[in-house]
Amino acid sequence: EVQLVESGGGLVQPGGSLRLSCSASGFTFSSYAMHWVRQAPGKGLEYVSAISSNGGSTYYADSVKGRFTISRDNSKNTLYLQMSSLRAEVLAVYYCVKERSGWYPSWGQGTLVTVSS
Amino acid sequence: EIVMTQSPATLSVSPGERATLSCRASQSVSSNLAWYQQKPGQAPRLLIYGTSTRATGIPARFSGSGSGTEFTLTISSLQSEDFAVYYCQQYNNWPWTFGQGTKVEIK
Numbered sequence: 056e057v058q059l060v061e062s063g064g065g066l067v068q069p070g071g072s073l074r075l076s077c078s079a080s081g082f083t084f085s086s087y088a089m090h091w092v093r094q095a096p097g098k099g100l101e102y103v104s105a106i107s108s109n110g111g112s113t114y115y116a117d118s119v120k121g122r123f124t125i126s127r128d129n130s131k132n133t134l135y136l137q138m139s140s141l142r143a144e145v146l147a148v149y150y151c152v153k154e155r156s157g158w159y160p161s162w163g164q165g166t167l168v169t170v171s172s
Numbered sequence: 173e174i175v176m177t178q179s180p181a182t183l184s185v186s187p188g189e190r191a192t193l194s195c196r197a198s199q200s201v202s203s204n205l206a207w208y209q210q211k212p213g214q215a216p217r218l219l220i221y222g223t224s225t226r227a228t229g230i231p232a233r234f235s236g237s238g239s240g241t242e243f244t245l246t247i248s249s250l251q252s253e254d255f256a257v258y259y260c261q262q263y264n265n266w267p268w269t270f271g272q273g274t275k276v277e278i279k
Binding site for chain 1: 228261264266267271273
């Protein structure tokens with residue numbers, strides 16, 4: 056069974072940093088591209104960032120480019136999202152998502168990121 | 173980026189009735205369209221990919237159709253567990269984008 060477990064969310068001050076982690080199990084992690092998708096409270100889904108299976112290619116939404124960095128450690132079956140220069144608008148649940156040919160068959164339970172002074 | 177527009181925003185349906193949800197793309201996405209179901213407090217769940225292929229474990233009452241810019245998700249006979257928010261997603265052009273969602277509520 057595929058399991059994706061996010062951690063690292065929480066309350067951070069404006070301008071601060073946070074690193075999200077996603078521990079994966081139940082599939083060959085190194086064979087799949089992985090994404091982060093977020094959802095602001097009461098809002099829809101928004102793609103944030105993606106990374107290829109070997110980590111060689113990364114992609115970012117314009118709204119986070121230059122402030123977020125996605126990475127992965129295939130030896131640890133773990134996906135990361137380093138978030139910096141955080142602003143209030145990043146308030147959302149961040150989901151770790153396994154991609155398969157464009158669609159998302161598996162999602163984590165999400166981790167909430169809140170920015171407030 | 174491709175804008176996905178779902179309609180209606182809210183659909184009120186009685187249990188046992190058919191529900192038809194629409195999703196329109198601002199430009200052609202071929203058949204690269206997926207649908208997700210999300211219940212309160214839960215992560216989204218994949219229902220349909222490739223416009224019409226049901227994901228593993230998805231009941232046959234869920235069906236998808238369309239191509240190009242117009243897509244439809246049909247739930248043939250709504251069950252109590254089907255009341256939720258549904259999102260479409262295109263994966264034809266980067267970045268992948270989602271519709272704003274259709275909430276299916278009990279009438």
